[in-house]
Amino acid sequence: MIDKVDLWNIDFNAKYIIRKLSYALKNRLISQGKLTLEFEKKLSKTVGLPYAVCTNSGSSAFLLLLITLNLKKGDEIIIPDRTWISDLHAPKILGLKIKLVDVEDERPVINLQALTKKITKKTKVIVAVHLGGRLVNINQVMKIAKKRNIIIIEDSSQVFGTKNKNFGLGRNSLASFFSFSVAKIVSSGQGGFIATKSRSLYKKLILNRSHGVKLENNREKWSNVAFNFKFTDIQACLGIGELIKINEKKKKLQRIYNKYFNEIKNLAHIKIIPINLKIDEVPLYIDVVTKYRKKLFDYLKKKNIQTRPFYPSMSEAKYNKTKGNFRNSIYFSNNGLFLPSGPDLKMEKINKVIRTLKEFEAKIK
Incomplete structure (x- = not known):
């Protein structure tokens, strides 16, 4: 299986x-x-x-x-x-x-x-x-x-x-x-x-x-x-x-975020985008940035771990002509990746993702 x-x-x-x-x-x-x-x-x-x-x-x-x-x-x-x-x-x-x-x-x-x-x-x-x-x-x-x-x-x-x-x-x-x-x-x-x-x-x-x-x-x-x-x-x-389950789900999401954050915060090439739990932010998704996004996406896919790259920024829509410097938003667009999350994701699944992230980090050093 x-x-x-x-x-x-x-x-x-x-x-x-x-x-x-x-x-x-x-x-x-x-x-x-x-x-x-x-x-x-x-x-x-x-x-x-x-x-x-x-x-x-x-x-x-x-x-x-x-x-x-x-x-x-x-x-x-x-x-x-x-x-x-x-x-x-x-x-x-x-x-x-x-x-x-x-x-x-x-x-x-x-x-x-x-x-x-x-x-x-x-x-x-x-x-x-x-x-x-x-x-x-x-x-x-x-x-x-x-x-x-x-x-x-x-x-x-x-x-x-x-x-x-x-x-x-x-x-x-x-x-x-x-x-x-x-x-x-x-x-x-x-x-x-x-x-x-x-x-x-x-x-x-x-x-x-x-x-x-x-x-x-x-x-x-x-x-x-x-x-x-x-x-x-x-x-x-x-x-x-x-x-009815909103508070239970929120607590689960916050626990999942803490698990990811504590395990991968010291990785050099994969950075979790911060959530401030002290002001009761709800980490709906676990999202990271890495300049190796394509390689990481492919590596996780081979391990049967589903991820999704960030969707484009608004300034990248061809039908919306706009002027301005959008350096930060384009950085997120080009380097952001959603990791598996969701309030009902089992801890053993999260541990598998974390292990795989660490394996990938070791390979690119």
């Missing part, structure tokens, strides 16, 4: 979810309804904000937010050069002017000094992306934007579960959006949500999630241009089941 180590090991809360799904099917709760509302209330409590709006993906959550802000074509939006591609695509679809900002040299999150230099009088929105569990100092971002009346949105897709009250998740910004895709700490297969403390924004999001349709005197009225971003009660069953 081949001893294979998968990139992300995921174990759904199967028994509870099956019971919840059985209830939904028996009661014909298929589309967005009362189970979605139940899930939204639980999400609201989890992130510590009064309002949560579920959507059909984290990507569409961002698009819904931008539509709801009524931005005009040509308005400037600033995003970091290291993020998932939907953060580039959503504003591009709406015709916004995108400005990219380089990231820090040790962590792939937005460089605040570079951010300050990119802001102009036309800047309407800054997107602070908490990447791979690493928190952006949102208070510093708020200080930069405060005098300029700039809206701050947080992409919290990869930090769901943190209890840090000072750094993010929409407590200080206008809103934060999250993802429930399969590699996240809580997953419904696909899906996402927006969290906000603004009641007026919440009402607009609810309206725009369903084509902007209002009901007046039992008759539908087309109120404004929007689209279908709705969630389903079937997905809510998965999400509610997973939400």
Whole structure:
């Protein structure tokens, strides 16, 4: 039997979810309804904000937010050069002017000094992306934007579960959006949500999630241009089941990170990208940088260990012409590698990966 180590090991809360799904099917709760509302209330409590709006993906959550802000074509939006591609695509679809900002040299999150230099009088929105569990100092971002009346949105897709009250998740910004895709700490297969403390924004999001349709005197009225971003009660069953295990999963992820960090921190040619557990960052992935990425990828593959190179930076998209120095983000793009992780990855599998990393290190010395 081949001893294979998968990139992300995921174990759904199967028994509870099956019971919840059985209830939904028996009661014909298929589309967005009362189970979605139940899930939204639980999400609201989890992130510590009064309002949560579920959507059909984290990507569409961002698009819904931008539509709801009524931005005009040509308005400037600033995003970091290291993020998932939907953060580039959503504003591009709406015709916004995108400005990219380089990231820090040790962590792939937005460089605040570079951010300050990119802001102009036309800047309407800054997107602070908490990447791979690493928190952006949102208070510093708020200080930069405060005098300029700039809206701050947080992409919290990869930090769901943190209890840090000072750094993010929409407590200080206008809103934060999250993802429930399969590699996240809580997953419904696909899906996402927006969290906000603004009641007026919440009402607009609810309206725009369903084509902007209002009901007046039992008759539908087309109120404004929007689209279908709705969630389903079937997905809510998965999400509610997973939400029960969030603290257990977070602790497992932190233990896995500590194991990797302590074992490979002294390797010369493979460097783990740091996570700060003291401020309750959640190491959703175990990611490293190495100038020998291709060789390491191939070596691990031969040992039946699944890995994945970092996805490209936004400035590398050929359809997005942009100017600027993105030295740090390109470094991560060219040298980053995701190692096997996931809250249900067995320790013997982790030990196999660590042994193999050390074997590779010895070979290239």
